[in-house]
Amino acid sequence: MDSNVVFELTPKRPLEDFLPDLEMEFPDLPADFLLYQLLQSVIRLCQRANVLRRTAVIRTVPCAMNYVLEPPDCMDVIAVMAVDELCGDHIRRVFTADPKPRCNCPLTLDSCFSNRDDFVTIEGNEIIFSARSCNSYKVTMSVQPKEVCDVDSVLYERYKDAVLLGARLALYSMKSRDWAADATTLTMLEKQYRDAVASAALDTLTRKQRGVVKMRHPPVI
Numbered sequence: 403m404d405s406n407v408v409f410e411l412t413p414k415r416p417l418e419d420f421l422p423d424l425e426m427e428f429p430d431l432p433a434d435f436l437l438y439q440l441l442q443s444v445i446r447l448c449q450r451a452n453v454l455r456r457t458a459v460i461r462t463v464p465c466a467m468n469y470v471l472e473p474p475d476c477m478d479v480i481a482v483m484a485v486d487e488l489c490g491d492h493i494r495r496v497f498t499a500d501p502k503p504r505c506n507c508p509l510t511l512d513s514c515f516s517n518r519d520d521f522v523t524i525e526g527n528e529i530i531f532s533a534r535s536c537n538s539y540k541v542t543m544s545v546q547p548k549e550v551c552d553v554d555s556v557l558y559e560r561y562k563d564a565v566l567l568g569a570r571l572a573l574y575s576m577k578s579r580d581w582a583a584d585a586t587t588l589t590m591l592e593k594q595y596r597d598a599v600a601s602a603a604l605d606t607l608t609r610k611q612r613g614v615v616k617m618r619h620p621p622v623i
Contacts, residue, residue, distance in 0.1 A: 404470050407541075409458045412475065414552040417441065423566050428573060428581060436569070437550050443568030444553060448546035449480060451603035453561055454554050459488070460539045462531065471527040471543060476551035479527040480544040488538040496539070497522040560605065564598035571595050 417440055424436045448454050456477065460469050471479050485497035521532040529541065547553055557565055571591045574583035583591070 404472065406461045406463060406466070407458050407469055407471060408461070409456060409473055409475075412456070413555040414475070415555045415558055417444070417547075417550055417553050419558055420562065420565060420569075424569060424573075427570065431573075431581075439569040439572050440565060441547060441550050442572065443565050444557060445546045446568055447557075447561060447564055447599060447602060448544065450599050451564075451606055452480070452483070452544040453557070453602050453606050454545050455483070455606075456543050456545050458541045458543070460529065460541060462534055462537050462539065467531045469529045469531075471529065471541065473545055476547055476549060477545040478548045480546055482524045482527075482529065482541060482543045484542045485522050485529065486540040486542075487536045488540055489536040493540075497524065561598075561602050564595070564602050567591065567595045567598050 417437060418433075420440050421433060421436060424431075424440070425433070428436060454477070456473050456479075458471060458473075462469070471482070473479065481499060482497070483499045484495060487494045487496050523530040523532065527543075529539075571588070573581060574591060575588060576582055
């Protein structure tokens with residue numbers, strides 16, 4: 403891990419907390435198998451809705467232009483969303499995945515970005531500076547769990563329904579299994595899952611300012 407990259411702390415809870423809901427529906431399946439399905443569901447949700455984020459501060463040093471982002475909490479980086487230059491109270495965005503970035507500098511948006519003297523390249527989970535005018539940069543990234551481990555508590559508190567729907571859909575889609583569902587049930591679950599993912603993506607986009615959306619769905623028989 404790069405000692406010059408400091409990650410924020412994130413509230414956690416065990417992935418096993420999701421198990422009781424699935425175990426009631428699939429009582430004959432091993433817990434390890436259900437945990438694997440939950441992990442895959444979380445990963446899919448992260449990739450489709452960017453629900454898990456990490457923020458890190460890079461303290462740059464002379465002669466070092468490359469910095470590797472390695473979250474210390476069982477997470478892999480999906481994508482870097484933004485890089486902000488931190489110079490005292492002044493914050494300037496020098497990289498963004500948003501096609502309409504924002505900054506708080508006194509210049510207009512176009513001049514703010516066209517006149518910057520920093521250049522940042524992103525290669526996977528590595529940030530490469532070709533120039534720098536500050537010593538500190540805040541990096542915002544989208545992440546996903548790499549294995550069964552403690553996950554962000556926000557998954558349980560805000561996106562529990564989406565995670566469970568993803569796992570249930572995967573399980574019921576397994577053809578030739580005793581628990582496989584019929585086409586009508588799968589169609590219903592697929593719609594519920596798409597709606598849940600879209601809701602989670604919108605919730606993330608609006609930075610969780612619109613309240614928790616609870617999905618309601620009938621039991622699968």
